[in-house]
Amino acid sequence: MTSTVFFEIFDYLDALEIFTAFTSLNQRISSILKRIPLRILISNTNSRSEIEFLSSHLTYHDHQVISIDIYDKIRDCSSVINLLFNRHNFINLESCIFNAINSSTKLKKILKKLKSLNRLVSFGIYQADDLGINDKDKYELSQMVFMNQLSSLRSVVLNYTYDYMNISNYPSITTNLISLALCISGLSSTVSIYSMFLILRHCHKIRYLTILIAYIDACENEKASDRFRIPHINPNDLPLLPQVIYLNLIVIVRCDNRSISHILRCMPNLIYFYFTLGIPTANWPLPDELRNGYVWQEMIDRYIPHLLKFEFLIGIKKSYQHLDLDMIVNSFEYFVGKYPNWNMIITQWKHHKEIGGEYLILHTFNYRQNRYTTNITIPIVNCETFQVRSTSIQNDQHLFYSIIEDLCLYLTDQQATITWSSPLFQQVKSLAIEMPIISASWWNNLLNIANYGVVNDDKDKLKIIPYLKHFVDLHKITEIKFLKMSHISRWMDVQLILQTCPNVIDLSISTELLLLSKIIDNRSLFPVFERIKKIELIKNIVYFLPSSASKIVERFPSLNNIKLTVFTRLFEKVLFKNIIL
Structure with missing residues (x-):
């Protein structure tokens, strides 16, 4: 085998894999190992012994390392970065x-060591929380970069935040950066949409x-209602x-079309624009302009006329107001003709618990194709008030939600009123369902049904399943x-749903509902139970007798995982223990 082939093979392997597989094979391989570039890749599943093995071989090869991607905390070691950088000079x-x-x-x-590396062109920190980086380190990092x-x-x-x-306070020094991604986060008194001008x-x-x-936490959105003021902006003083x-602008603070305009006019040659506005909750209304396609058309034509790609996601939980969804959709028709394969969709539904609250989500079809944008997540959908409109003339609204695999209804x-003809969320695999308690009169009538294991076909058509099929493809649910809010009065709905989801193997249900005779002893559900491999019994106060445990084992022969909450009285205190079998 020629040396060229070995070089190509090593391009697909990281340093640990190379040293593990090829060290000490023969003199020829050892010679090749001295000439190849090395890439260190350490995930959180690696062990301290693997790091020590890697470090021992880097003693004579650290000058060959051109790329490092490290998880600092692994299975049995909490500071891998210190370990490697204290031992080696990756010049x-x-x-x-x-x-x-x-x-x-x-x-x-x-960082002091990194500043001495004159070949380092790419640097990144991905921090899920702020516990590992203190403010002094963040200050050092900002100085190094800016x-x-x-x-x-x-x-x-x-x-990181x-x-x-x-x-x-920094002197006006222009960096050599070509690509930059960062998060600006803080209190509403210090951070706003205009904070990015500092950068x-x-x-x-x-x-x-x-x-x-x-904002640093969700409650700052409410405080921002009074603090948000449009500062005086001198157009001649904007950075160019x-x-x-x-x-790619991701905004989780208060903004309006004027603030967006000020940002766009700084970038007259912009070609690709991704915009995300996501407000978990706010007591201020979403500016009408940001859901008006004509306003977006004016901003783009005026400030970024060379734009070839425009995708957005606007999602907010706010106080309810009546909206003409057709009018909103029609205002974006300009972009359907301007950009290839461009369409947008708007969904609106009232919150199922908060009176006067609603969710509103607008997004474009191709928004999901940008790997740096935020994930499209759908809050719990109140099916009774759910409305959807789209610029697409095809029956393809489901394509807008093709990446949604988890849904709560x-x-x-x-x-x-159903305005679509096929399930909207066709790729959903995990389905959570909440149902209100049936009124007393209906509940009493259901309790008097003698043959609870037999469901009348006519009733089935009038109940929940045909409606549910408008939202999800039940055959894909696993x-x-x-x-826990699904009351035992909903046992018949539970039965129907389980019977029409043929591929479910994972079930989460309240103990009270599962042990209800109309469920656990329902012969029509026995074939369903035989497929279930995992059960989570949601916590509620119910006596779980030994006979109940044996019945579950009997009804679910394929079960290999069960999670339940056990209540025991010890020293006059109730203890909750999650048990996984």
Whole structure:
């Protein structure tokens, strides 16, 4: 086998795999190993012994490392970054990514080492929480990036929360960055949609920009109602970034069309624009302009006339107001003709518990194709009030939701007007269902049904299943969760749903509902029970007798996993124990 073939093989392997498989085979392989570039890839499933093995071989090969992607905390070690960077000098490192940095890691010392690497062009930190990086480290990182302390850097991702207020005190130094992604986050008194201007003034060479702006917690959205004021903006003083061709703007703070306009006019040569507005809850109304296609048309034509790609997701939970969904959809018709394969959809439904609350979601068909955008998640859907409209003239609304695999539905006896002909959420595999208690008169009538195991076909057509099929493809459901609010009065609905989902193997249900004779002793459900492999019994106060356990084992012969809550009285205190078998 020629050396060229070995080089190609090693391109597909990381350093640990290479040293594990090829070390000490023969002199020829050892010679090749001294000449190949090495890539270190450490996931959170690796072990300390593997890291020690890797480090021992890096002693004579660390100068060959060009790429590092490290999880700081692995199975049995909590500071891998310290371990490797204290032992080795990666003088030819070109790309460095740190994941889930542990609080014990001496990041300041690591950053000092990174600043001496004149070949490092790409650097990233992905931090799920703020526990591992303190404010001093964040300050050091912002200085390294925005004061050009590492002039070789061209691409940076800083995925942790920080308000970057200190940047306003930095001298006006233009970085060499071409690509930048970061999160600006803080209190509503310090962070706003305009905070990104602090960053833009240092990024005149930037071409690809992803910025997330968010309040530090959800309650700040409510405080922002009184604090949000449009500052005086001098158009002549706005930063100009003529090289920016890609903008991914994710906004989880209050904004309006004027603030978006101020941002867009900074980037006159923008070609790709992804916009996300996601407000979990707010007591201020969504500006009408942001759901008006004509306003978006004016902003784009005026400030970014070279745009070739425009995708957005706007989602908000807010106070209810009557909207003409057809009028909103029609206002976006301009973009259907302007951009290829462009369509948008709008959905609206009232909150199932909060009086006067609603969810409103607008998004484009191709929004999901951008890997840097946020995931489209659907809050619990109140089917009774669910409305949907789309610019598409085809019967393809389900394509807008093709990546949705988890869905929660609130089903009532009242049904919304169905304006679509096929299931909207056809790829859902995990379905959670909540149903209100049936009124006393209906419940009494159901209790008097003698043959509860037999369901009348005419009743079936009038009940829940035909309606449910408008929302999900029941044949693709593998997991069903009947939420704890689903009362035993809904036993017949539970029976019908289970019978019409032929591929369910994972069931979550309240103990009270499962042990109800009309469910556990229902012969029509025995074939369904035989397929179930996993059960989670949702906590509620009910005596779980030994006979109940034996009956579950009998009814569910394929069961290999059961999770339930046991209540025991000890020292006059009730203890809750989750048991997984």
